[in-house]
Amino acid sequence: MTATHQSVTQQIAAITKAARQAQKSLAGASRADKDAALAAMANAIDTNRAKILEANATDLDRGKENNTPAALLDRLQLTDDRIDGLVSALGDLASLPDPIGNVVRGNNLPNGIRLQQVRVPLGVVGAIYEARPNVTVDIAGIGIKSGNAVILRGGSAAETTNGVTIGVLRDALESQGLPADLVQGIDELGREGANALMTYRRGVDVLIPRGGPGLIRAVVENAAVPVIETGAGVGHVYVDASADPQKAVDIVFNSKTHRPSVCNAAETVLIHRDAKDTGIKVLTALQDAGVVLHVDPTAATWVSDAVAATEDDWSTEYLDMEMSVKIVGDIDEAIEHVETYSTRHTEVIVTENLSNADRYIAEVDAAVVMVNASSRFTDGGQFGLGAEIGISTQKLHARGPMGLEELTSTKWILRGDGQIRH
Amino acid sequence: MTATHQSVTQQIAAITKAARQAQKSLAGASRADKDAALAAMANAIDTNRAKILEANATDLDRGKENNTPAALLDRLQLTDDRIDGLVSALGDLASLPDPIGNVVRGNNLPNGIRLQQVRVPLGVVGAIYEARPNVTVDIAGIGIKSGNAVILRGGSAAETTNGVTIGVLRDALESQGLPADLVQGIDELGREGANALMTYRRGVDVLIPRGGPGLIRAVVENAAVPVIETGAGVGHVYVDASADPQKAVDIVFNSKTHRPSVCNAAETVLIHRDAKDTGIKVLTALQDAGVVLHVDPTAATWVSDAVAATEDDWSTEYLDMEMSVKIVGDIDEAIEHVETYSTRHTEVIVTENLSNADRYIAEVDAAVVMVNASSRFTDGGQFGLGAEIGISTQKLHARGPMGLEELTSTKWILRGDGQIRH
Numbered sequence: 001m002t003a004t005h006q007s008v009t010q011q012i013a014a015i016t017k018a019a020r021q022a023q024k025s026l027a028g029a030s031r032a033d034k035d036a037a038l039a040a041m042a043n044a045i046d047t048n049r050a051k052i053l054e055a056n057a058t059d060l061d062r063g064k065e066n067n068t069p070a071a072l073l074d075r076l077q078l079t080d081d082r083i084d085g086l087v088s089a090l091g092d093l094a095s096l097p098d099p100i101g102n103v104v105r106g107n108n109l110p111n112g113i114r115l116q117q118v119r120v121p122l123g124v125v126g127a128i129y130e131a132r133p134n135v136t137v138d139i140a141g142i143g144i145k146s147g148n149a150v151i152l153r154g155g156s157a158a159e160t161t162n163g164v165t166i167g168v169l170r171d172a173l174e175s176q177g178l179p180a181d182l183v184q185g186i187d188e189l190g191r192e193g194a195n196a197l198m199t200y201r202r203g204v205d206v207l208i209p210r211g212g213p214g215l216i217r218a219v220v221e222n223a224a225v226p227v228i229e230t231g232a233g234v235g236h237v238y239v240d241a242s243a244d245p246q247k248a249v250d251i252v253f254n255s256k257t258h259r260p261s262v263c264n265a266a267e268t269v270l271i272h273r274d275a276k277d278t279g280i281k282v283l284t285a286l287q288d289a290g291v292v293l294h295v296d297p298t299a300a301t302w303v304s305d306a307v308a309a310t311e312d313d314w315s316t317e318y319l320d321m322e323m324s325v326k327i328v329g330d331i332d333e334a335i336e337h338v339e340t341y342s343t344r345h346t347e348v349i350v351t352e353n354l355s356n357a358d359r360y361i362a363e364v365d366a367a368v369v370m371v372n373a374s375s376r377f378t379d380g381g382q383f384g385l386g387a388e389i390g391i392s393t394q395k396l397h398a399r400g401p402m403g404l405e406e407l408t409s410t411k412w413i414l415r416g417d418g419q420i421r422h
Numbered sequence: 423m424t425a426t427h428q429s430v431t432q433q434i435a436a437i438t439k440a441a442r443q444a445q446k447s448l449a450g451a452s453r454a455d456k457d458a459a460l461a462a463m464a465n466a467i468d469t470n471r472a473k474i475l476e477a478n479a480t481d482l483d484r485g486k487e488n489n490t491p492a493a494l495l496d497r498l499q500l501t502d503d504r505i506d507g508l509v510s511a512l513g514d515l516a517s518l519p520d521p522i523g524n525v526v527r528g529n530n531l532p533n534g535i536r537l538q539q540v541r542v543p544l545g546v547v548g549a550i551y552e553a554r555p556n557v558t559v560d561i562a563g564i565g566i567k568s569g570n571a572v573i574l575r576g577g578s579a580a581e582t583t584n585g586v587t588i589g590v591l592r593d594a595l596e597s598q599g600l601p602a603d604l605v606q607g608i609d610e611l612g613r614e615g616a617n618a619l620m621t622y623r624r625g626v627d628v629l630i631p632r633g634g635p636g637l638i639r640a641v642v643e644n645a646a647v648p649v650i651e652t653g654a655g656v657g658h659v660y661v662d663a664s665a666d667p668q669k670a671v672d673i674v675f676n677s678k679t680h681r682p683s684v685c686n687a688a689e690t691v692l693i694h695r696d697a698k699d700t701g702i703k704v705l706t707a708l709q710d711a712g713v714v715l716h717v718d719p720t721a722a723t724w725v726s727d728a729v730a731a732t733e734d735d736w737s738t739e740y741l742d743m744e745m746s747v748k749i750v751g752d753i754d755e756a757i758e759h760v761e762t763y764s765t766r767h768t769e770v771i772v773t774e775n776l777s778n779a780d781r782y783i784a785e786v787d788a789a790v791v792m793v794n795a796s797s798r799f800t801d802g803g804q805f806g807l808g809a810e811i812g813i814s815t816q817k818l819h820a821r822g823p824m825g826l827e828e829l830t831s832t833k834w835i836l837r838g839d840g841q842i843r844h
Binding site: 113117122199228251258361363365373382383397411412413418419 | 449648673680791799805816831840
C-alpha cells in the first residue's frame with residue numbers, strides 16, 4: 001500500500017512537472033497561436049466524433065450495468081448535438097479577447113522605477129469532476145486560451161470517454177507544434193491519483209472541484225494546494241410585500257423550473273405575508289407545473305397538496321421539481337433566513353420598493369444578488385464572460401461565474417536604472 | 423483530549439460567528455466612519471503605550487528565561503519608536519482611499535439587465551503569526567479600513583503584549599460605537615485554537631500565515647479554509663554579461679545587506695562568467711561588509727575566504743549576512759537555476775541588454791521581476807499601496823505585496839425589471 005502510494009505520488013510529481021514544462025510554450029504564445037490551437041481542437045473533436053461516441057457508449061453500458069441513476073447517465077451521455085455544442089464552444093473561445101499581458105495597474109514610482117502589474121497565466125490548473133465528459137473539453141479549451149496547462153480527473157464513470165477525448169485533444173495540440181502535455185488526464189491513477197494531486201504542494205497552482213457536495217467537501221478538506229470551491233446552490237427568491245405580481249410569478253417560476261437540475265436554480269421561495277394574493281399565484285403556478293412544495297405552517301393555509309417543510313428542507317439543494325416555501329413577516333426575516341441557509345451563490349429579491357432593493361443588495365452576502373430577475377442568469381455566458389469554468393461560491397480569487405480572467409494571476413514588473421533602497 | 427478539542431472547536435465557532443456578526447456593522451460603514459475608528463485606534467495605542475510596553479517587558483523577560491534567540495527577541499520587542507511607527511501607520515491608513523464599493527466591471531446586458539461587479543469586504547480575516555506584536559496593530563488597522571473583522575493568533579511568545587494591545591484596540595472601537603468583536607485574539611486557546619481556526623470551514627474567509635517556513639507549511643497543509651501563503655523568500659540577483667559594473671555592485675549589495683533579515687533580501691547572486699571583473703567587485707564589496715559567501719567551484723577561484731556551497735545552500739533563506747554565489751555560462755543557465763530554487767518572491771536581473779531584460783521578465787516565474795533595481799523594493803509601501811498585510815508567494819487571489827484591495831472580494835449585482843431566461 002505504501003509502495004503503491006509512493007508510486008502514485010511520484011507519478012503525480014512527474015505529471016505536474018511535465019505540465020509545468022509544457023505550459024512554458026504557451027506562456028509566450030501569441031493570441032493567434034492559441035486561437036489556432038483552439039481551432040485545431042474543435043476540428044479534432046468534430047472529425048473524431050464517432051470514436052468519442054463509441055467510447056461514450058462503453059461508459060454508458062458500464063453505467064447501466066452498475067445501475068447508475070438516470071440523471072447521472074444523462075450527464076454522462078454525449079450525443080451528436082452535445083458534441084456540436086462542444087465544437088462551437090471551442091470556436092467561441094477563439095473569438096474572445098486574450099486576457100494575458102493586460103496591464104492591470106501601473107505607474108512611475110517617485111524614484112523613477114516604472115512599475116506594472118500584468119496579467120499572466122496561473123500556470124497549471126487541476127480539475128476534479130464527475131461523470132461530465134463535456135467538462136473535459138470545456139476546461140481544456142479555457143485552459144489553453146488563458147495560457148494554462150490542465151490536469152484532468154474526470155472520474156471512473158466517464159473514464160473511457162475522457163481517455164479518448166483527451167487523446168484527441170493532445171493530438172490536435174501536437175499538430176499545431178504545441179506539447180501534448182498541455183492537457184493530461186489522471187483517471188488511470190484512480191482515487192489515489194486524485195488524492196495525490198490535491199496534496200502535492202506546488203504541483204498545481206489551483207485545483208477546481210466540480211461536482212456534488214461530497215466531492216467538493218473532500219477536496220476542500222484534504223487539499224494542500226489552493227482550491228476554488230464551486231457550485232453548491234441553495235438559493236432563494238424573496239417576494240417582497242411590494243412585488244409586482246406578474247414579475248413575482250415569472251421570476252419564481254423561471255428560477256425554479258427553467259432547468260431545475262443546475263446550481264443556479266432556486267430552491268426556496270420566501271414570501272412576505274402581506275403579498276398573500278401574489279404568493280398564492282406563485283405557488284399555484286409552481287404546483288400546476290408539477291413542483292412539489294415543502295411549506296411552512298402559514299403557506300400550508302395558502303395552498304393544498306403541499307408537504308410540510310422540515311428543518312432539513314431549508315438547506316436542501318433539491319436540483320429537481322421541488323421547492324421550499326416560507327412566509328416571512330418582513331424583509332429582516334427574509335434576510336436572516338437567507339443568511340442562515342444560503343450557500344451564497346445567487347439570491348434574488350422581487351420588489352418595487354427602492355430602499356428594500358438597496359438593503360437586499362447591501363446586506364445579502366452572496367456571489368450574485370439580483371433585483372427583479374431570474375436566478376438562472378448567473379452564468380458566464382449570460383454575464384458576457386464568453387466562457388465559464390464553474391461558479392465560485394468562495395470569496396477568494398474569484399466569486400461567481402469564472403471566465404478566462406479568473407484563470408489568470410498577475411506579475412509585478414519593475415524596470416529601473418540602478419535604483420537601490422535607502 | 424477529545425472533550426477539550428470539542429470545546430476549543432466550539433469556542434472557535436463562537437468567535438468566528440461573533441466576528442461575522444460584528445463585521446456587518448462595518449460592511450455598511452462609510453469611509454468617514456472607518457477613518458474615525460482608525461484615528462481612535464491610533465490615539466488609543468498612543469495613550470496606552472506605557473501599558474503596552476509593560477506587557478511587552480513581561481513577554482521579553484519570559485523570552486530571555488526561555489533562552490529565546492536574540493533575533494527573535496528583537497522582533498518581539500516594542501519600543502517608543504516602534505509604537506510611534508504603529509500610530510503613524512494607522513494614521514496613514516486613514517488617508518488611503520476606501521476600496522469598498524468600487525465598481526470593478528459593469529455593463530448592460532442585451533436583455534436590459536444592468537450588471538455590476540462591485541468590491542466588498544472579504545468578511546472575516548484570520549491571521550496566524552509569530553512573535554511580532556506590531557503585526558497585531560497592522561492587521562487590525564488594514565482589516566478595519568477594508569471593512570473586515572479580524573481574528574488574530576499571535577503566538578505564545580508575544581501573548582501578553584498581544585492581549586493588552588487587542589484590549590486597547592477593542593476599547594477604541596467601542597468608543598466609536600463599533601463592536602469590539604471586529605478585533606479578536608485567540609492566543610489563550612493555544613495551538614489547538616490555531617488548529618481549530620484553520621480547519622473550521624466557513625469560519626474565516628481567508629487565513630494568512632506570517633512567519634517561518636514551518637508555520638507556513640503547517641497552515642497550508644492543514645487548513646480547510648482558503649489560505650494566502652506569504653513570505654518565504656529565496657530570491658536571486660542575476661548579473662548578466664552586459665551588466666553595468668556600478669549598478670551590479672550597488673544592486674547586489676543593497677539587495678543583500680540593506681536589511682538581511684527580511685523576505686525581500688536576496689539570498690543568491692548568479693554571475694555571468696564573462697562578467698568576471700564586475701563579479702569580483704560585487705563579491706569583494708559583499709565580503710568587505712562582512713557577508714559570508716557560499717561559492718561554487720568557479721567563484722572559489724575569483725575570491726578567497728569563501729565557503730564551498732553545498733546543494734542545500736541553493737535553497738537556503740539565510741536571512742543573515744550570508745549569500746550563495748554561482749557563476750553561470752549564459753542567461754539560460756541563470757533562468758534554469760532560478761526556476762529550480764526560487765520561492766517565486768522577487769527575482770532581479772542586472773543587464774544593459776534589452777532582449778535579455780525582456781526574456782527575464784517573460785520567463786522568470788515570480789511575484790515580482792525587476793530589471794536594474796534592488797530586490798528590497800518589493801514592499802507595499804514602496805509600490806505605493808500604502809499598507810501591506812504580507813507578501814503573497816502564491817498565484818491565487820493576490821500575488822506580491824498585499825494592500826487593502828487584496829483584502830477584498832467582489833459581489834455581482836444584477837438589476838432587472840422582471841427578466842427571465844428563455
